[in-house]
Amino acid sequence: MRLRRRYGGAAPVTATPLVLTVPGWTGSGPGHWQSLWERAHPRRFRRVEQADWENPRLGDWIRTLDDAIAHASRPVVLVAHSLGCITVAHWAAVHARPVAGALLVAPADVERADTPAPIRPFAPVPLRPLPFRSLLVASTDDEFVTMERAEHFARCWGSELVPIGAAGHVHTAAGFGPWPRGERLLDEVCAGER
Template identity: 50%
Template sequence: MLDDDVTLLVVPGWQDSGPNHWQTLWERGYPFSRRVEQADWQRPDKDAWVAALAATVADIDGTVVIAAHSLGAVTVAHWAAGADYAAFRRVKGALLVAPPDVERADVVAAVPASGFSPLPLLRLPFPAILVASRSDPFCDFARAGDFAAGWGAKLVDAGDAGHINPASGHGPWQAGQRLLQTLMLA
């Protein structure tokens, strides 16, 4: 369970997280949770997505633990590359799951996103765990390792887990919940 003073902040990726996605299930299961809402889930714009994340964090009282998936994880990296140190101090940690390689040509061609490349590889100003799959169609495991190293995040090998979403068999994703708890209790 989460502490009463910690808000779980869900940061979905492209097309939002549907009703059976682990993010949605976690959000429903934790009484102190919020979801970053984007104006356009179909055509992500980095500046708009980062602004929505910043506004949501600013609207939360107390500390925050972030659970970000896919392009949501990339959004967190871009937000953290900014200069809002007051907001960063309130972030207890971030679970960054299956970030796509927004610099890879086939990913850029598949996702109609704007402005997410180049990806900042600056050390995050809060503890982070990056979970990557060896069979993610949007990011090679070695590249995810580069992200983790740049961000100062602990890299967790999810094995052959696809994009770590419902299509790859990840509903409630209890292994992810255990990782989230390590950030909550840190």
């Protein structure tokens, strides 16, 4: 199933965008695809570095993301994983700075009954349409979000859903290292494709 939303007149990003990586709870370790992309392309990628990865505070995470976007000297594309996707949705609900697009990977469903205590304050998940083009990547056996919930987020956010089969939480423990398919999806977001 693919959900599409095209933004009328949305043009490809003409300048080389700054890709801001937005990790989830506990950050992305050295073997995580976000970290590998940052090391491989240091001029293209910059991490949104949170002060406390273990005990996230929603307001702090939103402010840190907003500061990173505000201080970018060129168009911004967001690449978020897990709780980072929920942070992007919260940010977009209260801020209007321009963002060229986003790749949202394995959003954590913080409304589940078994949500770990440190990330429960990120609920409820904002369900307003995102004001920029986005792809939402979801797996059929993610322990942090069901495919049905991922589809719901995609519909509400106006994201195109990209199902990738049984891929767990699309992180290091699920066997994801460099993840070239993810880089191709990012290139599509930057080029305004889909």
